[in-house]
Amino acid sequence: MRFVDEFRDPAAARTLLGAIERLAAPDRHHKFMEVCGGHTHTIYRHGIEHLLPANVELVHGPGCPVCVIPMGRVDDAMWLAEQPDVIFTCFGDMMRVPGSNGSLLEAKARGADVRFVYSPLDALALATRNPDRQVVFFALGFETTAPSTAVTLVRARELGVANFSVFCNHVTIVPPLKAILDSPDLRLDGFLGPGHVSTVVGNRPYRFVPEVYGKPIVVAGFEPLDILASVAMLLTQLREGRCEVENQYSRIVRDEGNPAALALMGQVFALRPHFEWRGLGFISQSALRLHDDFAEFDAEQRFAMPGVRVADPKACQCGEVLKGVLKPWECKVFGTACTPETPIGTCMVSPEGACAAYYNFGRMHRDAAHLVARG
Amino acid sequence: MTVGTLDQELAADLAAASLVLARRFAAGATLWCLAPSWEPHAQHVAVEFVHPVIVGKKALPAVALTGPDLVAAGRVSVRAGDVVLAVAGADDPQVRDVLRRAPAWGATTLWIGSGGRPPPGAADHVLWLDDPDPALPATGGFVLLYHLLWELTHVCFEHPGLLTEQAPGSVCITCSDEGRLGEVVAPGRVRTAGGVEDVSTLLVDPVAPGDLVLVHAGTAITRVDP
Ligand code: SF4
Numbered sequence: 282m283r284f285v286d287e288f289r290d291p292a293a294a295r296t297l298l299g300a301i302e303r304l305a306a307p308d309r310h311h312k313f314m315e316v317c318g319g320h321t322h323t324i325y326r327h328g329i330e331h332l333l334p335a336n337v338e339l340v341h342g343p344g345c346p347v348c349v350i351p352m353g354r355v356d357d358a359m360w361l362a363e364q365p366d367v368i369f370t371c372f373g374d375m376m377r378v379p380g381s382n383g384s385l386l387e388a389k390a391r392g393a394d395v396r397f398v399y400s401p402l403d404a405l406a407l408a409t410r411n412p413d414r415q416v417v418f419f420a421l422g423f424e425t426t427a428p429s430t431a432v433t434l435v436r437a438r439e440l441g442v443a444n445f446s447v448f449c450n451h452v453t454i455v456p457p458l459k460a461i462l463d464s465p466d467l468r469l470d471g472f473l474g475p476g477h478v479s480t481v482v483g484n485r486p487y488r489f490v491p492e493v494y495g496k497p498i499v500v501a502g503f504e505p506l507d508i509l510a511s512v513a514m515l516l517t518q519l520r521e522g523r524c525e526v527e528n529q530y531s532r533i534v535r536d537e538g539n540p541a542a543l544a545l546m547g548q549v550f551a552l553r554p555h556f557e558w559r560g561l562g563f564i565s566q567s568a569l570r571l572h573d574d575f576a577e578f579d580a581e582q583r584f585a586m587p588g589v590r591v592a593d594p595k596a597c598q599c600g601e602v603l604k605g606v607l608k609p610w611e612c613k614v615f616g617t618a619c620t621p622e623t624p625i626g627t628c629m630v631s632p633e634g635a636c637a638a639y640y641n642f643g644r645m646h647r648d649a650a651h652l653v654a655r656g
Numbered sequence: 657m658t659v660g661t662l663d664q665e666l667a668a669d670l671a672a673a674s675l676v677l678a679r680r681f682a683a684g685a686t687l688w689c690l691a692p693s694w695e696p697h698a699q700h701v702a703v704e705f706v707h708p709v710i711v712g713k714k715a716l717p718a719v720a721l722t723g724p725d726l727v728a729a730g731r732v733s734v735r736a737g738d739v740v741l742a743v744a745g746a747d748d749p750q751v752r753d754v755l756r757r758a759p760a761w762g763a764t765t766l767w768i769g770s771g772g773r774p775p776p777g778a779a780d781h782v783l784w785l786d787d788p789d790p791a792l793p794a795t796g797g798f799v800l801l802y803h804l805l806w807e808l809t810h811v812c813f814e815h816p817g818l819l820t821e822q823a824p825g826s827v828c829i830t831c832s833d834e835g836r837l838g839e840v841v842a843p844g845r846v847r848t849a850g851g852v853e854d855v856s857t858l859l860v861d862p863v864a865p866g867d868l869v870l871v872h873a874g875t876a877i878t879r880v881d882p
Contacts, residue, residue: 475833
């Protein structure tokens with residue numbers, strides 16, 4: 282029953298599932314990638330992938346910002362956190378991401394002053410309350426989160442908060458999509474585009490997906506019905522021989538995004554020439570640094586950080602999972618050496634990481650899902 | 657459905673809504689009822705829950721919201737954790753507006769009606785009679801539905817083990833691409849399901865009290881149409 286309840290409107294869910302079954306070509310296997318970690322979480326939490334017909338497969342992409350942080354950047358964060366007089370702040374999940382010498386949580390246990398915050402504005406407030414300490418914010422996330430960092434930096438400058446800085450690890454959504462589309466490992470039939478990222482960037486940046494690569498993309502909301510409706514829209518495009526950017530999440534996402542947010546990001550950030558993504562390697566122009574006008578707040582300039590590149594542990598297959606080449610349970614250490622309590626790879630840390638989402642929800646839903654689908 | 661019979665889908669919806677309602681009541685919720693076109697339905701639902709017709713059943717807090725401005729009434733009445741129940745057609749603008757805002761007030765929403773269905777996501781639970789007859793609200797079909805809702809809610813109360821809600825799993829703000837609905841109280845102050853928060857509204861300015869926005873990591877990143 283729990284399974285059905287969570288669809289909110291089970292009748293609508295069944296109608297959509299019926300449509301998906303009719304639209305999926307029986308002689309084809311359809312493979313769609315959901316780019317966003319929030320979608321991955323919804324899909325596993327509600328057992329959606331097990332409700333879909335066998336020839337419609339969802340693969341999980343690199344949309345969890347914690348999952349794509351390379352080990353070397355975690356080590357830099359640990360180094361920063363362990364500097365005297367530093368209060369190091371980050372979002373909660375980042376605390377558990379393993380670097381080569383443990384996690385920020387372990388650094389905290391060793392005595393480093395690491396605090397988790399809900400917003401970069403909270404980190405700035407901490408800096409104003411602690412003028413004798415250096416407060417560093419570990420900024421990460423896609424274009425949904427970058428505006429909040431930009432707003433914070435503008436406010437920091439207005440207030441003249443000299444003891445605040447940002448360790449910037451913001452990434453952008455389009456370059457990894459390109460990298461995945463260029464990857465020979467993976468043959469995809471379309472994408473579920475990110476929801477809240479698109480409230481900022483709008484729908485236009487995805488046009489290259491149909492225009493250059495000939496794949497449809499549907500910007501999707503986060504409710505189970507949104508996911509099902511978006512899969513049906515992708516299949517409809519394929520059935521009708523169309524290939525477009527469509528917006529299923531039009532109740533929130535506007536075509537042009539948020540121009541004010543984009544303009545502010547343009548002032549505060551600049552593109553890095555390249556940035557390392559866990560599992561995807563170096564991707565050019567895929568991440569943001571602070572613009573020279575905001576260099577005074579750049580932790581990478583304020584502190585002499587080691588900046589060493591560190592290879593992933595040998596057992597870790599996060600790269601293949603992030604590219605959708607492997608399903609989480611196909612990793613050799615999934616559920617044995619690597620669990621949410623003792624993560625080896627990043628995908629097991631955040632509940633939105635494909636491995637943690639599958640570990641927490643996916644394993645329990647197969648049988649229930651088939652019962653519901655039949656019901 | 658004809659009065660006296662329930663199809664399987666509606667029965668499942670009713671069971672799911674009753675369980676949620678029982679859980680909310682067990683956690684201290686008040687049920688706020690509105691039916692702008694048929695006010696007696698709002699009063700009937702409220703009295704049903706407050707004044708149980710079966711001896712020994714628990715009286716549950718329920719209030720009919722009436723008056724010319726239901727959004728304003730809901731805004732001052734509804735607390736986080738409450739339930740808002742509407743009896744109305746899918747095109748009722750006041751009901752759509754109240755139910756759109758209710759998540760920002762922290763409330764669960766339930767919509768009873770007939771004819772064309774509301775769009776997906778318009779309410780957390782939709783109990784719908786697909787019969788297009790415009791006279792249906794006067795025939796007793798709705799009364800049967802909310803009587804069953806009341807009765808099933810009490811059935812859930814007989815099984816205390818059902819009343820404990822699973823704690824929602826933690827989500828990472830950035831990894832989940834979080835976006836919480838908020839209602840602007842004043843520039844820089846936004847009401848969300850978590851209470852009134854300091855939120856930067858710089859990127860959606862100018863804002864006015866009552867505007868709806870999406871909040872991510874302490875910043876309103878877009879406006880949301882009411
Ligand atoms: S199970 Fe662990 S090591 Fe393997 S892919 Fe998942 S997170 Fe990475």
